[in-house]
Amino acid sequence: MEEEVRYCRRCGKKLATGVAFCTDCGTPVNGPLVNPQVPQQEDNPGDTAAKVAIGVFGSIVGVIILSIIGVIVFTALLLGACILGFSSLA
Ligand SMILES: [Zn+2]
Numbered sequence: 001m002e003e004e005v006r007y008c009r010r011c012g013k014k015l016a017t018g019v020a021f022c023t024d025c026g027t028p029v030n031g032p033l034v035n036p037q038v039p040q041q042e043d044n045p046g047d048t049a050a051k052v053a054i055g056v057f058g059s060i061v062g063v064i065i066l067s068i069i070g071v072i073v074f075t076a077l078l079l080g081a082c083i084l085g086f087s088s089l090a
Helices: 045-089
Strands: none
Touching: none
16 A cells, blocks of 8 residues: 555644645645745744843853852951951950
C-alpha cells in the first residue's frame, strides 16, 4: 500500500495525496516546519534586546548593591576599629 494518509504537522488537517504543502495553512509536508515564505530566524530582536538590557541592568544593579554593602561593612569595621582603638588608648 503506497498511499498513506498524512496530516499537517501544524494544523492537523488531512493532506491530499501528492501535495507538497498543506492546503489549509501552507506548511510544507516534507520540509521543515517553518513556513518558507516567512523566515522565522529572528524572533523579535527587540524582545531579545530588552532581555539583554534587563540582564545587563540587573548585573549592574547587583554590582552596585554589592559595592554599597562592601563600603558600608568596610566603613563600619573601620569605624569600629577606630572607636575600639581610641577607647583602648584612652
Ligand atoms: Zn496545515
